[in-house]
């Protein structure tokens with residue numbers, strides 16, 4: 203028997219938990235969103251268990267919790283969904299939007315309605331369309347059956363909705379629902395956890411869409427569950443992201459460029475220069491992060507010969523982590539040139555949510571010959587057995603205990619803390635006698651500004 207070489211294992215990803223809203227290149231960017239359609243399974247639910255005839259009230263309650271409530275974000279997810287849906291139903295200019303559920307759940311529209319009803323979400327929607335055929339629409343508090351064309355792909359059905367919205371929302375134009383006027387494909391947003399639903403083999407495309415994240419995890423008493431979903435299940439920001447997207451979809455152009463923003467803040471007009479640039483590591487400096495599983499990779503004494511006999515060569519590590527198959531030339535060389543240039547004028551540091559710790563990040567950067575450009579590396583959350591801080595003095599790296607326990611486990615909170623306690627995050631400052639505790643010289647006010655503008659971070 204031969205042993206298969208183990209496949210590269212990504213060590214961490216956070217970006218993977220967020221929903222992603224995109225607008226494709228389209229003709230009429232100014233056309234407003236008039237319909238928002240939600241997939242049901244793993245988009246509204248985290249995982250779907252339907253209510254069956256004869257289920258007791260207690261069982262129904264458990265099913266609702268399993269379907270909709272998340273153990274990963276504080277508060278009631280059902281309440282978050284209700285308030286998001288309420289906000290989506292009325293545009294900023296006061297126009298009513300139609301909200302629909304578009305599902306391929308084999309149990310059909312009635313079963314989906316039943317679950318939504320018991321969860322207190324049904325009244326947030328105007329219609330439920332189940333593929334390949336069947337649907338319900340709501341007129342005030344009453345739900346009525348309707349016929350929908352026999353269509354197998356969501357993008358094909360939405361193309362028909364765009365052509366004749368009245369067929370899919372028969373209540374349009376009644377006192378229950380003012381007519382929405384002409385509709386186009388541009389006017390429909392589909393929220394779904396499966397990318398394939400955004401484009402039909404027929405050529406029909408959903409032009410504005412929100413892709414809900416999928417993930418695997420240990421869930422309640424169900425053990426390890428694969429391919430779970432649910433908007434907002436891991437990231438509270440999902441609700442706000444979708445609301446902003448539906449209001450102004452053209453600010454979410456499908457593009458692979460990075461996007462830099464300065465928020466407005468008091469004294470922003472004074473234009474203090476940037477001093478410190480903090481990079482995320484996973485999926486920001488790397489495309490995806492792969493590290494040797496060998497625990498010595500987390501030690502500062504780790505060196506190249508340790509890779510001998512492991513599942514990685516140095517070349518593979520560099521290729522998988524840093525090189526892009528999508529651009530010509532070496533991404534690593536370009537990254538190096540950029541960091542070298544930036545490091546001449548600014549202090550560079552890394553703040554990363556990475557379980558392997560600061561030294562593992564450092565070792566990967568050393569291997570890529572990028573470590574020299576940084577002054578400090580911090581990883582979160584705090585872990586007892588793993589060093590969460592490393593700093594550089596005269597080209598030598600030292601581990602230290604970054605003050606992670608003094609601050610909530612959130613990047614923004616940490617940035618505030620860095621502004622106010624720079625010396626605790628950059629031990630080299632204390633070393634060089636700048637023991638005032640801050641990097642700058644202009645006093646606390648300057649540092650407030652520094653947080654708003656002068657620290658430029660890229661989060662994954």
Ligand SMILES: [Mg+2]
Nearest residue numbers: 241243244395
């Ligand atoms: Mg789904």
